[in-house]
Amino acid sequence: MTSIDPRPGTSVLPARASVPQRPLARRTLDPRTAVVILLAASITIMAPGGVWFVPAALVVGLLLALSEGAYRRALGLPLAAGLAAAVTYLLPLAVRSPVVGLFAVMAGFTLRLVAVGGIAAHLINTISPPRLTAALRAARIPSVFTVSGAVMLRFVPTIVAEAQAVRDAMRLRGLGGVAAMLRHPVQSIEYFTVPLMASSLRAAEDLSASALLRGLGSQTRPTAMHPPRFGLADAVAGSVVMLLAAATVLWRSAR
Incomplete structure (x- = not known):
């Protein structure tokens, strides 16, 4: 059912529709x-x-x-x-x-x-890959490393999800588990790696097409919607890392 407001200038929305709100960004x-x-x-x-x-x-x-x-x-x-x-x-x-x-x-x-x-x-x-790409471009890192880092952040979670899906499918067919791995190790590895390789190739093709559509290989320098900025969290993290490194050097020299 759709509720219609007869007053002019109002929008027509479903009765139960609600505008999704974006989650608040964490200070990272x-x-x-x-x-x-x-x-x-x-x-x-x-x-x-x-x-x-x-x-x-x-x-x-x-x-x-x-x-x-x-x-x-x-x-x-x-x-x-x-x-x-x-x-x-x-x-x-x-x-x-x-x-x-x-x-x-x-x-x-x-x-x-x-x-x-x-x-x-x-x-x-x-x-996220867009934040990483924008930050590396701001640091004047060559596009070879920028594109590789962005693709890695996209590719690794996809492969992990595909591996879990293959493992669940093997368990549903009675091919997974420790017992099956011990009885037929070569066959279990084959049943796991072949579907994973096929899904990895499909994921790589999809990621390549997405990268081309996003203009990662273009010569024009894109403009970031949210330019990276250093903040208080970066200063605190840098201070903690330097203090731990100095404490480690002193501990090692004392030993």
């Missing part, structure tokens, strides 16, 4: 600040002797998760890091074996990836 970091923090953490932690900076990166990732309201990530990040650290440093002391040593080395790399992944997860969840 400027994309340039988030990218610099992520690059600094990645280069520092993955460098030789970078394990000293893992606690500082974990603290930064924990604070970013709390500021975003991602409490599950804030809880899972220290748990995953603690488990990886236990396998890396405590398990070889309890059990002396070459196999345990191999697992300890793998857990050491996992610990570093967890520390960097906490910061990367904040960047993926809070920064």
Whole structure:
């Protein structure tokens, strides 16, 4: 049913129609600040002797998760890091074996990836591709890196969603689960990877067409509707990162 107002100059809307309201934007970091923090953490932690900076990166990732309201990530990040650290440093002391040593080395790399992944997860969840593109253009970054970063932010969540859909379809057909993976590992991997590759190719084609329509490959410099600006959150984040880095350097020199 449609309610009509007989008075002139009024609009005709459905009786139950309502104008959707846009959600209020959260105060998040400027994309340039988030990218610099992520690059600094990645280069520092993955460098030789970078394990000293893992606690500082974990603290930064924990604070970013709390500021975003991602409490599950804030809880899972220290748990995953603690488990990886236990396998890396405590398990070889309890059990002396070459196999345990191999697992300890793998857990050491996992610990570093967890520390960097906490910061990367904040960047993926809070920064949209248009904001990232506008920020990188404002920083005079070449379009090769700008387009690649925007496509990565679009492509990674799409692949994760497609992987979950393939896994659910396998479970509905009785092909998923740990038992099926143990009985027929090669066949299970085939059933999972082939549909995922096909859906990834379709997603890549759709993203390429969307990028061309948005003018990412054009020579003309587009104008951002909301130009990036540094704010108080960026100053606080930069100060916290520098304090943690200085504390780590002093701690390392004292040891």
